[in-house]
Every structure is written in structure tokens, then in C-alpha cells.
Amino acid sequence: MSSASTMSPPAAGGFGEASFETFLKDRDEPAWLVRRRKDAFATFQATPWPKSSDEEWRRTDIRAFKLGAFAAPLRRQTSAADQTILAPLYDGMSAHYATGIAHLNASVARSADSSKLGGALFVDLATAVKEHPELVERYLLTQAVTPDADALSALHAAFWTGGTLLYVPKGVKVEAPLFSLIGLGGAGNVDMDHTLIVLEDGAEATLVRESTSLGRPDTPALHAGAVEIVLGRGAKLQFVNIQNWDQQTWHFSRERALVGRDAQLQWTVGGLGSRLSKVNQEVVLNGEGASAQVNGVLFTGGRQHLAYFTRQDHAAPHTTSDLLYKGGLKDHSRLVWRGMIRVEKDAQRTDAYQKDDNLVLSDSARADSIPGLEIEANDVRCTHGATAGRVDEDMIFYARSRGVAREEAIRLIVEGFFANVYDRITLEPVRETLRQAVAAKLEQRAETARNPS
Amino acid sequence: MSSKVLKIDNLHVAIAGKEILKGVNLTIRQGEVHALMGPNGSGKSTLSYALMGHPNYEVSEGSVTLDGREMLELEPDERAKAGLFLAFQYPTSIPGVTVANFLRHAVTNVRNPERKEGEDLISMRDFRKEMRERMDELGMDPEFARRYLNEGFSGGEKKRAEVLQLSMLQPAFAVLDETDSGLDIDAVRIVAEGVNKVAARVSTGVLVITHYKRILDYIKPGFVHILYGGRIVESGGPELVDLLEKEGYDWVREKYPEAARDEDEMEQHAAAGQLAH
Numbered sequence: 015m016s017s018a019s020t021m022s023p024p025a026a027g028g029f030g031e032a033s034f035e036t037f038l039k040d041r042d043e044p045a046w047l048v049r050r051r052k053d054a055f056a057t058f059q060a061t062p063w064p065k066s067s068d069e070e071w072r073r074t075d076i077r078a079f080k081l082g083a084f085a086a087p088l089r090r091q092t093s094a095a096d097q098t099i100l101a102p103l104y105d106g107m108s109a110h111y112a113t114g115i116a117h118l119n120a121s122v123a124r125s126a127d128s129s130k131l132g133g134a135l136f137v138d139l140a141t142a143v144k145e146h147p148e149l150v151e152r153y154l155l156t157q158a159v160t161p162d163a164d165a166l167s168a169l170h171a172a173f174w175t176g177g178t179l180l181y182v183p184k185g186v187k188v189e190a191p192l193f194s195l196i197g198l199g200g201a202g203n204v205d206m207d208h209t210l211i212v213l214e215d216g217a218e219a220t221l222v223r224e225s226t227s228l229g230r231p232d233t234p235a236l237h238a239g240a241v242e243i244v245l246g247r248g249a250k251l252q253f254v255n256i257q258n259w260d261q262q263t264w265h266f267s268r269e270r271a272l273v274g275r276d277a278q279l280q281w282t283v284g285g286l287g288s289r290l291s292k293v294n295q296e297v298v299l300n301g302e303g304a305s306a307q308v309n310g311v312l313f314t315g316g317r318q319h320l321a322y323f324t325r326q327d328h329a330a331p332h333t334t335s336d337l338l339y340k341g342g343l344k345d346h347s348r349l350v351w352r353g354m355i356r357v358e359k360d361a362q363r364t365d366a367y368q369k370d371d372n373l374v375l376s377d378s379a380r381a382d383s384i385p386g387l388e389i390e391a392n393d394v395r396c397t398h399g400a401t402a403g404r405v406d407e408d409m410i411f412y413a414r415s416r417g418v419a420r421e422e423a424i425r426l427i428v429e430g431f432f433a434n435v436y437d438r439i440t441l442e443p444v445r446e447t448l449r450q451a452v453a454a455k456l457e458q459r460a461e462t463a464r465n466p467s
Numbered sequence: 468m469s470s471k472v473l474k475i476d477n478l479h480v481a482i483a484g485k486e487i488l489k490g491v492n493l494t495i496r497q498g499e500v501h502a503l504m505g506p507n508g509s510g511k512s513t514l515s516y517a518l519m520g521h522p523n524y525e526v527s528e529g530s531v532t533l534d535g536r537e538m539l540e541l542e543p544d545e546r547a548k549a550g551l552f553l554a555f556q557y558p559t560s561i562p563g564v565t566v567a568n569f570l571r572h573a574v575t576n577v578r579n580p581e582r583k584e585g586e587d588l589i590s591m592r593d594f595r596k597e598m599r600e601r602m603d604e605l606g607m608d609p610e611f612a613r614r615y616l617n618e619g620f621s622g623g624e625k626k627r628a629e630v631l632q633l634s635m636l637q638p639a640f641a642v643l644d645e646t647d648s649g650l651d652i653d654a655v656r657i658v659a660e661g662v663n664k665v666a667a668r669v670s671t672g673v674l675v676i677t678h679y680k681r682i683l684d685y686i687k688p689g690f691v692h693i694l695y696g697g698r699i700v701e702s703g704g705p706e707l708v709d710l711l712e713k714e715g716y717d718w719v720r721e722k723y724p725e726a727a728r729d730e731d732e733m734e735q736h737a738a739a740g741q742l743a744h
Contacts, residue, residue, distance in 0.1 A: 406559075407522075408559045409559050409561050411521055411522070411543060411559075412555070412558065412559040413561070413572075413573075414520075414542065414543035414544040414547070415519045415520075415543050415544075415546075415547055415552075415553055415555075416544075416547055416569070416570075416572075416573035416576075416632060416636065417544050417548050417573050417576040417577035417636070418544055418572050418573055418576055419542075419576070419584060420542075420544070421584055422572065422576075422584045423544075426561070426564050426568070426569065426572060427561060427564070429563065429564070430561055430562055430563025430564035430615070431562070431563055432563065433562070433563025433564070433615070434562070434563060457585075
């Protein structure tokens with residue numbers, strides 16, 4: 015085995031053995047959880063670090079990522095300064111959604127208003143461990159995501175800090191959308207957030223999660239997180255997850271949903287920020303009649319590298335999945351999407367669709383789309399496709415002939431490019447957030463174009 | 468109101484190094500309707516694209532002035548702001564951009580030529596009100612404004628969308644490039660009536676480019692020109708339309724042998740180009 019192919023040495027420094035002991039002492043958690051963390055840490059130590067020869071890491075180079083330079087955050091009281099940092103975004107989200115939880119630098123800073131939860135349990139994970147241990151013990155990193163997925167999942171399972179639990183009991187329909195805001199600001203540079211969503215049979219809810227950097231200095235940061243979704247029979251969840259870290263942040267996320275019988279999931283991801291992202295987003299349709307719609311809005315600039323690995327696992331008959339990812343790229347950025355539709359032998363009458371479209375706005379940007387199918391059943395309908403193209407010059411000329419200048423024409427065309435994925439998102443504030451984020455990134459392009467340096 | 472003049476003077480235009488227009492002269496005043504007729508490949512569409520400033524059309528000689536201002540030095544969007552409009556033969560679709568949103572950007576820019584990108588668009592209220600009036604005038608369903616521009620439009624819908632834009636932008640001069648092509652006679656009438664209403668309202672000078680007489684039954688030209696072999700060989704009144712309708716282009720061929728040679732060569736070139744696609 016050649017050491018050259020290993021992208022980074024195994025854990026050291028802040029994620030080494032001594033640090034882990036300190037971390038456990040600081041957390042002061044019940045024995046079952048400590049045992050879980052220890053098991054995960056052992057898994058982490060035993061799991062090889064990603065190699066550039068691994069399929070999922072062939073196009074995604076993390077040699078510059080030094081895990082040892084970071085450390086798991088210890089518990090702390092949030093301060094008035096934290097509240098000030100969070101306030102604009104938290105208040106903005108509060109205006110659009112019913113109520114929310116906010117974390118800053120891996121500690122909970124704002125709790126949800128329990129009078130606005132419509133019968134749901136929506137608490138930070140540390141509180142959930144204290145007050146609802148049976149739920150956390152049953153669902154946390156046991157079903158949807160497991161620590162052995164890869165080294166970063168194991169790292170997360172051992173060191174998760176902060177996070178939210180949304181639990182909706184049987185038959186409870188939560189009308190108003192809830193939100194979760196995850197921030198890194200000031201000196202904070204590590205977030206290990208965990209999102210756990212459990213909807214019992216017939217339950218309904220909407221959760222909008224946004225992770226973002228809030229005035230951080232120009233230094234490296236790390237997010238190693240996970241999202242777990244478990245939907246019972248006939249449950250309905252709309253989940254939006256917008257990632258908008260600054261371009262110094264390494265973003266690793268393992269995300270998986272188990273969709274039960276006749277349950278419906280709509281899952282929208284916005285991938286806008288980070289220096290480098292490696293995300294695994296997976297839906298498992300494991301009950302008859304389950305369906306999932308997956309939407310992706312990705313936009314990169316500068317030297318950003320975002321890699322998304324999606325899976326649509328059909329494990330039961332009569333299941334439906336529909337994935338549409340759209341990416342825009344400028345400058346020297348890169349997008350990698352690898353999608354897999356897997357249909358088990360028993361999953362007859364599956365209807366699965368996946369599409370990834372990219373709009374490449376610069377000669378130096380590059381999009382890789384790799385759709386894939388693994389089908390073992392014989393009575394299924396599976397369609398996939400991928401496109402990558404430049405902004406059409408005929409469209410630009412047409413708009414210019416109507417008095418719209420070139421840059422503005424491009425803005426319109428790019429906005430239009432994302433429209434068919436926006437059209438699938440029923441939450442207007444989410445559409446608006448994504449639209450504005452894309453517009454802001456396009457604007458940065460205009461400025462660099464005007465002042466080449 | 469002073470009447471503006473669009474003056475095309477000795478215009479030479481090439482595509483990919485091949486000269487198509489070989490010295491076109493044409494003067495149009497506001498309020499006038501001119502028809503430009505000619506066989507396939509005579510350079511009619513080349514003229515319309517070159518007037519609008521399409522980057523693939525290279526102007527090697529000549530000038531185009533609107534009220535004395537040289538158009539050929541301007542970007543396409545600046546020409547639109549100066550008062551020039553082209554109704555495309557094949558309008559481009561822009562997926563995801565609604566007719567209303569597109570038009571709001573266009574109208575804002577054309578009416579505020581000094582506007583910088585990012586500055587406010589015209590008020591949504593006023594814009595909607597005006598657009599609804601114009602759509603009414605053209606017998607268009609208000610729902611149409613919410614559709615994505617030219618996306619999945621029928622031939623007639625595309626042409627109507629072009630006329631709606633003409634109607635909102637109120638240009639000093641409009642070139643209609645085969646606006647009648649691919650339309651049934653009812654659609655031709657509706658589109659033509661739309662053009663007439665706009666032209667009457669803002670005194671637009673109109674250049675109708677066409678193969679066929681039928682659109683000219685509705686948009687009545689005062690001046691008719693024959694483009695042949697890359698130049699205008701005949702100019703006259705409406706009687707020219709009837710003459711072409713009856714006799715075809717044979718007499719033009721015989722009368723202008725040099726233009727006929729160029730015309731033959733251009734047709735061959737166009738055919739070869741089509742084969743290459």
C-alpha cells in the first residue's frame with residue numbers, strides 16, 4: 015500500500031485519543047451514550063482514511079484538509095455576543111417560519127417556542143438526551159445513518175456536538191414550518207451538528223435547516239455532520255437543507271432518509287457555500303407505496319469544489335423517487351454529482367427518475383455528472399439523464415435585442431435555468447432564499463469581471 | 468412630433484467570410500410601412516440580423532443611422548434602446564423566464580436607457596396594468612404572461628409574443644422578419660392587426676420582410692422593395708407586390724443578370740450550408 019494515495023494522516027491533535035477523553039468528560043452524558051461514542055471512536059480509528067483511489071474520492075481531493083488542526087468543540091454557555099451574531103438571520107427566519115432552534119459554534123443558543131410546535135417535539139439534541147433518552151437511544155445513528163459508513167461518519171458519531179431532534183407523534187400534523195439555524199461565527203471553527211427527524215405513522219411536518227458562517231475570520235473551518243430521517247407509515251415530511259458556509263469551510267455530511275409505507279418525503283438541498291463539500295444524500299424507500307422527491311440547487315464560484323453522491327434505494331414494491339439536481343458553476347469551481355438508482359429484486363413497479371443539469375459559466379469551471387442504475391427487479395420504470403452546457407448565445411442575443419444588456423441577460427437566463435426546480439418547492443421563503451443566494455454569487459462574478467486583479 | 472428616419476446606406480454584410488449583402492440602400496421614415504420581398508437566400512434575414520447587431524454577421528462596409536446616429540457602432544441592447552426592434556422569424560425560447568418577467572426587464576431598460584444593471588425595475592403595478600391592456604388589444608389570455616418565454620409555444624403564439632413585445636417597447640422602427648411564416652390565415656390576420664395598432668399608436672416605421680403577399684393584405688405597405696442577389700434591385704409601390712404574385716421572379720432575373728448570378732451562387736451556398744448541418 016502506498017502512503018501517497020492517502021489524502022491525510024489518520025486523526026491526530028484535537029480528534030486524537032487524549033482529546034476524546036477530555037471531550038467525553040466535558041459532555042457528562044449517560045453511560046449508554048458514552049458507550050456509543052466509544053464504539054464509534056474505535057470504528058473511526060479502525061476505518062481507513064479516504065484514499066484518492068476510492069471511487070467516491072477520485073474527483074475530490076482532500077489532501078489539503080488537516081483534521082489534526084481542528085478539535086471537537088467543548089461545551090460552553092452562549093453569550094450575549096453570540097445572540098447578536100445570530101439575531102439578523104434568526105429573526106429573518108422567524109418572520110417566515112413558526113419557530114426554530116439556533117446553534118452557534120456547536121452550542122445551542124436559541125430554543126423553539128414550544129407553544130408554536132403544534133404537538134411536535136422539537137428540541138436540541140443535548141436536551142433530548144436528558145429528557146427523551148428512549149427516543150435518542152432508539153434512533154440516533156442506529157437506523158438511517160450508522161457510524162461504519164466511512165471514516166467521517168465514524169468521526170461524527172464519536173464527536174457530534176449540537177443538533178436537533180424533531181419528533182412528531184403518530185397522527186400529529188404540524189402545519190407551520192419549523193426551522194433550524196446552524197452558525198459558525200467569531201472564533202468558532204468546528205461544527206459537528208446532527209439532525210434527527212422522526213415522524214411516526216400519519217405524522218406531517220416541514221423543517222427548514224440552514225447552516226451558515228456568520229462573520230468568521232479568514233481561517234479554515236470544519237463541519238462534519240449527519241442528517242437522519244425516519245418516516246413511519248403514511249407520514250409526510252418536507253425537509254429543506256441549505257448549506258451556505260464560507261469558502262474556508264470543509265463540509266462533510268452523511269444524510270439518509272428511511273421512507274416507510276405510503277410515506278412521502280420531499281427533500282430539497284441547497285449547496286452554495288464551503289471550500290469543499292462531500293455530501294452523501296440517500297433515500298431508502300423501504301415500505302410499499304413510499305415516495306420521495308429530491309431537489310438540488312447547487313451554485314459554485316471561486317475555487318469551490320462540491321461533490322454530491324445521491325442514492326435512491328428502492329427496497330419495496332410500488333415505490334417512487336424523483337430526483338432533480340441543478341448546478342451553476344463559475345470561475346474555477348467544480349461540481350461532482352454521482353447518482354445511483356438501486357432497485358431491489360422485490361421492488362417491482364418501481365418508478366424512479368434522476369436528472370442532473372449544469373450550467374457552466376466559465377471556461378475554467380467543470381461539472382461531472384455520473385448517473386447510475388442498478389436494477390434487479392424486472393418490472394420497473396427508471397429514467398436518468400445529465401446535461402452540462404454554457405449559457406446559450408442565442409438566448410443572450412435575443413434578450414439583448416430587447417434592450418437587456420449582456421450581464422443582465424445572463425442573470426435572467428441563469429435564474430430561469432433553476433426555475434423548474436424552484437417550481438417544485440412550495441415554500442416561497444425557501445425559493446426566495448435560494449434565488450437570492452444564487453443572485454449574490456452571480457453578482458460576485460460581475461465584480462471580478464469588472465476589476466480583474 | 469418630429470419624424471425619425473432610419474437610413475441604410477451601402478450596407479455590405481458577410482457571414483463566415485462570405486458576402487451576402489452587397490450594398491443595400493433603404494430609407495424609412497416613422498409612420499411608413501415598407502415591404503421587403505425576395506426569394507429564399509436573397510439576404511432578407513441577413514439584413515434583419517445585421518440591423519440588430521448579431522455577432523455572427525460581419526459588416527464590412529456601409530452605415531445604418533437612426534435619426535443620424537450610427538447604429539453599427541452600438542451593441543444590440545443599445546440599438547434596442549435607440550428605438551430599433553426586430554420581430555424574429557424564429558424567436559428563441561428562454562426556459563424558466565416568464566413572458567412578464569422578461570418584458571419587465573426589457574421595458575425597464577428601453578424606457579430608461581441610462582439605467583445601470585441592478586437598479587430598480589419599473590413598478591410591478593404599472594407594468595402589469597399596461598401589459599394587461601396590450602394583451603387585451605391582441606386578444607391574448609392573461610395567463611400567457613405567466614408562461615415561460617416561447618417555451619412550448621405554437622408558431623402563432625410565438626409570433627403573437629413578438630408582437631406583444633413590439634407593442635410594449637413602442638420602437639421608432641420595427642423589422643418584422645417573416646412574421647407570417649408558418650401561420651394560418653387567421654393567425655396572420657391577428658398578428659397583422661396587432662402590428663397595425665401599435666404602428667398607429669406610436670407611429671412606428673415598419674419594414675415587413677416576407678415571401679408572401681398575404682400578410683401585406685393586412686399590413687398595407689406604401690413602399691415595396693425587391694431584394695435580389697444581396698441588393699435592392701427594384702423599389703416601387705404596392706403594385707410591385709401584385710406583379711411578383713403574378714409573374715414570380717423570372718423578370719427580375721432577366722432584368723438584373725449580375726444580381727441573378729449572385730443569387731444563384733448564394734442559393735447554392737445556402738443549400739451546401741444546409742447539407743453541412
